[in-house]
Amino acid sequence: MKISKMMIHYTLMFTVPTAVAFYYYNPQSDDDIRKAVEAKVKPDAERRRKNHSKFAELLLQRGDVSQETQKQLDDVTSFTKRD
Numbered sequence: 001m002k003i004s005k006m007m008i009h010y011t012l013m014f015t016v017p018t019a020v021a022f023y024y025y026n027p028q029s030d031d032d033i034r035k036a037v038e039a040k041v042k043p044d045a046e047r048r049r050k051n052h053s054k055f056a057e058l059l060l061q062r063g064d065v066s067q068e069t070q071k072q073l074d075d076v077t078s079f080t081k082r083d
Contacts, residue, residue, distance in 0.1 A: 052077055 055077045
């Protein structure tokens with residue numbers, strides 16, 4: 001059975017890099033990435049309060065806000081991790 005040089009060339013050209021990529025590819029989950037970033041960047045409570053008050057001020061410019069809307073706005077501006 002005769003195999004052309006071009007077929008061997010393309011097989012090596014695509015198979016070997018793909019196999020190497022799959023061997024070394026080690027994806028991280030979102031939780032692992034989040035933990036790594038949180039370990040590098042320490043939370044700043046003062047900055048968090050300033051950002052919270054800034055967004056709350058922008059979103060709560062009117063005084064006639066219903067309870068449901070107020071709850072939704074509190075959820076948006078809470079800056080806490082949701083499960």
